[in-house]
Amino acid sequence: MLQKLEKMDRRIIYLVVFLSLAIPLIWPIGLPISVGPETASLYKFIDSLPARTPVVISFDTSPGGYGELSSGAIALLNHLAKKDLRCIGMGFFDTGPSLMQSALANSLYKGKTYGTDYVNLGYVSGGENAISAVAKDIIAKFPKDFTGKSTSGIPVMQGITTMKDVSLIVTVSSGTPGVAEWIRQVGDPMKVPMATVLVAVNIPNMTPYLNAKQLYGMIPSMKGAAGYEALIGMKALGTSGMDAQSISHLAILFFVILGNVISYASRNKPGSAKGGGRQ
Amino acid sequence: MKISTSVGVWIASLATLAIMSFVYKDNPFYRLVENLYVGVSAGHAIALGWGNIRDLGYTPMVKKGQWSLLIPIALGILLYTRYYKPVAWVSRIPIAFMMGIGTGLAISGTVGSQIVNQVKANFIALNTFSNFVIVLGTFGVLSYFFFLLEHKGPVGVVPRFGRYVMMVAFGAAFGSTVMGRMSLFIGRLQVILGDWLGVLGR
Numbered sequence: 001m002l003q004k005l006e007k008m009d010r011r012i013i014y015l016v017v018f019l020s021l022a023i024p025l026i027w028p029i030g031l032p033i034s035v036g037p038e039t040a041s042l043y044k045f046i047d048s049l050p051a052r053t054p055v056v057i058s059f060d061t062s063p064g065g066y067g068e069l070s071s072g073a074i075a076l077l078n079h080l081a082k083k084d085l086r087c088i089g090m091g092f093f094d095t096g097p098s099l100m101q102s103a104l105a106n107s108l109y110k111g112k113t114y115g116t117d118y119v120n121l122g123y124v125s126g127g128e129n130a131i132s133a134v135a136k137d138i139i140a141k142f143p144k145d146f147t148g149k150s151t152s153g154i155p156v157m158q159g160i161t162t163m164k165d166v167s168l169i170v171t172v173s174s175g176t177p178g179v180a181e182w183i184r185q186v187g188d189p190m191k192v193p194m195a196t197v198l199v200a201v202n203i204p205n206m207t208p209y210l211n212a213k214q215l216y217g218m219i220p221s222m223k224g225a226a227g228y229e230a231l232i233g234m235k236a237l238g239t240s241g242m243d244a245q246s247i248s249h250l251a252i253l254f255f256v257i258l259g260n261v262i263s264y265a266s267r268n269k270p271g272s273a274k275g276g277g278r279q
Numbered sequence: 280m281k282i283s284t285s286v287g288v289w290i291a292s293l294a295t296l297a298i299m300s301f302v303y304k305d306n307p308f309y310r311l312v313e314n315l316y317v318g319v320s321a322g323h324a325i326a327l328g329w330g331n332i333r334d335l336g337y338t339p340m341v342k343k344g345q346w347s348l349l350i351p352i353a354l355g356i357l358l359y360t361r362y363y364k365p366v367a368w369v370s371r372i373p374i375a376f377m378m379g380i381g382t383g384l385a386i387s388g389t390v391g392s393q394i395v396n397q398v399k400a401n402f403i404a405l406n407t408f409s410n411f412v413i414v415l416g417t418f419g420v421l422s423y424f425f426f427l428l429e430h431k432g433p434v435g436v437v438p439r440f441g442r443y444v445m446m447v448a449f450g451a452a453f454g455s456t457v458m459g460r461m462s463l464f465i466g467r468l469q470v471i472l473g474d475w476l477g478v479l480g481r
Contacts, residue, residue: 014302021464025472028480067466068459094327095320125331132384143334184388188396200459204452211413212400214392221455222462240479241465248461 002269005262013255020251024243031243035227038210042195042217043079043231049167051084054160056169058182059089059096059103065174065199066099071238072197072225073103073172079232081108086156087118088166090142092130092177097122097146116155122146128181135163135186164190168216172197179206183214197224281477292475295467416444 049055057076061069080087087109091097100120104110109118121142124130134141138160145151159165163186171182171194179196187194193216198206200221209215219228222245225238283289294315297308332352340348354373361370401417403410419441423430430438473479 011303021461021468022472025465025468026478026480064463068462070466094324098323123327123331124335125328127381129381129384141335143338180393184385184392188392189388200455200462201452203455204448208397208400212396214396221459222465223458237466237469241462241469244465244468245458245461248464249457252457252461 002262002265005258006266016255017248017251020248021244024247025240028240029243029247031246033226033230033239033242035230036218036220036224038215038218038220039224039227040217040231042219043228045168045193045195045216046076046079046083046085049083049085052086053168054086054088054156054166055080056088056090056163056166057100058169058171059091059100060093060171060178060182061099061174061199062093062095063099066095068199068221069172069174069197070099070103070106071222071236071241072219072228074107074236075225075228075232075234075238076170076197076219077103077107077109078234079228081112081117082232084117088138088156088160089118089120089146090134091123092127093175094123094125096172101146115149119151119154119156120146121151127177128185131177131181132185135190137162162190163192166192168193168195170195170197173202174199178202179209179215183209187214195219283475283477285474288470288474292471295471299467415440419444 046055057073057080059073066073077087089097089100089104091100097120104118104120112118121138122145124134124141126133130141139151139157142151145154151157163169169182169186169192171179173179173196179194179198179202183194186192195215195217196206197219198221200223203218203220206215206218210218219225222238222241226242227238229235229238283292294312297312298316300306301309332355336348336352339345340352354376357373358370360366401414403413405411405414419437421441423438423441423445425438428434469479
């Protein structure tokens with residue numbers, strides 16, 4: 001039995017994980033969803049903003065990261081649209097603005113007026129240097145929007161010259177430049193409230209910014225998206241994905257425990273050099 | 280079950296399946312989509328890069344007379360000298376500019392936001408368990424990287440505690456990574472099962 005398990009084809013693990021994800025997506029269980037304090041604080045902050053307040057959303061992600069961030073980004077856009085806030089989009093990853101177009105098309109902004117209620121300014125190359133330059137003069141660095149139209153005099157940008165003129169900056173972030181660069185160049189020096197929609201891998205690295213109040217809030221991965229959807233009362237992809245998330249975690253926990261048991265048992269077997277870990 | 284009639288959804292779903300087929304074994308479908316992805320990404324980046332040069336360099340220079348922009352454009356062109364060996368050294372000049380500006384900007388911001396503000400955030404009242412963990416954990420981890428004294432006997436107690444704190448942090452990072460990878464996979468399954476095949480439960 002132990003030998004069989006030791007030589008188990010790794011594709012069986014893939015299959016079990018696949019099924020643990022696919023089955024709850026097709027037949028949802030409806031497990032309870034909890035809202036984290038970092039997600040609730042972002043919701044409260046946005047909810048307190050008066051209508052027509054400008055908010056910058058920077059899509060600093062690639063398609064690889066967007067699969068994880070899309071539900072959180074769309075939930076956030078829906079909240080901004082519900083509150084009738086001005087949404088100023090941009091990106092410092094070349095693929096960011098294209099992904100923002102997709103997110104806008106799937107959000108409540110679809111029914112609003114482009115140029116008056118929201119805009120996608122596009123992409124500026126240069127990473128952290130570009131963030132710093134854009135912060136000092138937004139329109140100068142985005143003379144044209146993502147669709148190639150001139151940004152001069154568009155209503156959504158009325159009264160906005162620098163990042164100091166916006167009430168919140170949210171970076172939809174999966175890498176560099178991302179949260180740390182935004183905080184270094186804009187959040188801290190210009191005293192602009194910042195938040196993030198973040199990939200799970202980066203949560204431990206970014207939590208110190210929350211504790212230091214350099215971030216007002218965070219929508220971490222699909223879990224945060226599900227919580228945010230619950231707060232705004234619009235259940236969508238984040239909520240439906242959480243059953244699958246929970247069941248797949250159980251499957252992975254099972255395999256981690258099984259792997260450790262096999263490793264421990266084979267280590268204690270006489271003459272065995274297998275099992276990994278400390279010999 | 281309602282199968283999509285959108286060409287985009289079909290391409291996205293079949294490309295996803297081709298990429299996922301790698302977990303079974305390497306195959307021509309996987310390699311085709313992999314190369315396609317790299318090619319599309321490179322083409323997209325070049326097109327957007329050219330748009331940046333046109334809108335922020337060429338147009339303001341020619342139409343608004345901002346001739347000072349010739350300097351960064353010339354520096355940018357000099358980067359390509361690295362492909363011709365006799366003058367390859369010239370490419371070090373723009374690289375030095377980029378490094379200098381990048382480092383200057385990053386360091387000036389880092390001191391405030393990643394050192395001073397983070398240290399300030401650790402000056403907290405020790406009135407809750409969480410605050411105790413934050414302060415002791417920070418102290419323990421920092422002491423682990425203090426190599427002036429050998430970590431033996433009583434001197435080794437605090438660094439050992441710091442090591443346990445780091446192990447907990449790495450465990451949390453691993454857990455978060457698993458959550459992230461599962462979220463990515465769920466995102467693709469939502470496209471395949473929902474947008475493409477229409478079998479997603481509500």
